[in-house]
Amino acid sequence: MTTRFLGRWARLLGTRCPITAFSGSTRLPPLPAPVESARVQSLGLQLHSQVRAMCEGRSLIKEEDDSNLWFKRTELEQLVDMAGSPEDVLKLWADKGGSANQAANSFIKLSKLSMQKGGLDCTDILQDPRLLDMLSKVSSEVGTVWNGNLVSLLRALSQLGVAPGAVVMHTLQTEALWRVRRFTYRQLVFLADWVCARHSPQRQELQSGVVKQLELRWTELADARTVSVLMAKVGQLSPLLMDKLEDKALELAEKFNAEDIRRVALSLASQGRRSVSLLRALSYHLHQKPSKELNTPLLLDVAFACGKLNFKQTQVFQRIAAELLPRKAELSSSDVMRCAKSFAYLKWLHLPLFECFTEHYLENSQKYSTMQLCSLLLSLARLNFQPSKAEEFYSKVHEALKGMLKDLEPYLQTDLVWSLCILQQAKPQYLQSVLDPVFQRKLTEGNPSRTENYRLKLLHVAAAAQLENLCPSEASVILSMPVPTITQESRPTPLQTSLKEALQSLTENNGGACRTGVNTIYGWTIDGELVVDSDNKPMDLLAIEAPHVHIGGGGSPMPEGARRIAFLVGEFPNYSSRSKDLLGRFAMQRRHLQLAGFLTVEVPYFEWQELKSDWQRVAYLKDKMGKAVAEEMAK
Incomplete structure (x- = not known):
């Protein structure tokens, strides 16, 4: 608004000058014309300079007749640039002195020299009278420091070790806050990078002002690197700005280098922003990068x-x-652990890569910490991966865990033993350590949902101990306890509901012939249960004893030739990505139920969704049951 007003005032004032005579029909005398023209041009330049000075608020340097002085570097600045040590910079200042802007340049050079010398200790330098004189100069004449130098000066003083609460820092931050609207966008980004690096009450106001300006002027963004830096440094402070930055990143994704892609991806991950369109664009351009740009980190x-x-x-x-x-x-144990964990979260089993990880452990087992080994085993168990050199691999694992298991945090120890049960590598001493009542009491503290989840894992461990005959005596106590309510509160999925309806049609709506959603004493839930006779005809199972449940079994023993059938729904999350292999948890469920005397019939989502009518589903279940019985008889 002020700029527009001054511009109109200048034009109005210009109409009163003799220059208007040249645009009309009035003819000038031939001789005075050059003199008058020169006078009018001089007046125009003076008006332009005055308007420009008033528009800029405070002039950063004194106006001179020679406009090229604005771009000229002084002798002191040239000498400071060539200085090779902090002492040279301080000596130059003591000999020649200078303005506050030149002092700012000197501070920036001191910061660069200290970084080049590997973080030089600046304690003595900060007590030097020459440096204190420079600080005093900057603090007293801060208004004459150029915008770019002001932003760089804040970072330089922080790197030199000036306390955040120092008077000069407060003065510079106040000046930066006053000028925040006059900074270029790149200067705002540079300032935001500094102000967000160390959170303190003194910087809160400046941080808010900078973020507000970035939100208002986000359309000025033009380069990919600035976008990536802002997303990493400032995005978490302003969801509104982050939305705009995601749009800009999608627009400039083609210009991102590999480092920019990494920075943007990490910023999205740290803030939990699953922008699918942006992630797809980053993935596409990352795939196009040459191998030399894709370093291991x-x-x-x-x-x-x-x-x-x-x-x-x-x-x-x-x-x-x-x-x-x-x-x-080249990979370190930390690299192997991180990558295996990431792929396990994604349920992505790449056989050669995981074979490479197990071979890396065999070659460098002494470099793995206990935590890294635990993380690797948890990843292998989640994906149900068995290495080709399993015997050699697990012998080293058991050797490394010897005497270390009891020192682990209780929840991690439970996860580790549970994972070894999935991999069928649990030893009796491992099971006894977590089935001990004293240990179980350690898991009762904390979040109730977490406690119930680990109670369920203990049931799975106890099931492995009893069904695989590792230590059945310790398992009997925990298996006699009620099943955690967490398994009873889950709502049935559409696939489970559809299976229940098909089983009711299969048994001709005989309520006593089938059970659904059966919570077993082993911690596993059976989606559907039938008892069939020797002719594969459903029987009334309510009257037959059911040792796998706490309540609901009858008193009659299983008839000769009868078989228990457990229907297990295979939902999409139960399988590895892009494959039909069950994840470790569900593979252990199938194995335990088979050891408990069930014939398991799997109902995977990718087969069930192809069945469109009820009679097709019933025929599918009958066919699956027939195959399961035939396989059992063949054994």
């Missing part, structure tokens, strides 16, 4: 971001695996 960070956001992109994961396989010798 970058690949691991991208895998982590995809795992955190549950974003699955086949080509990217195949590229990550292909890049990591030849680098096995």
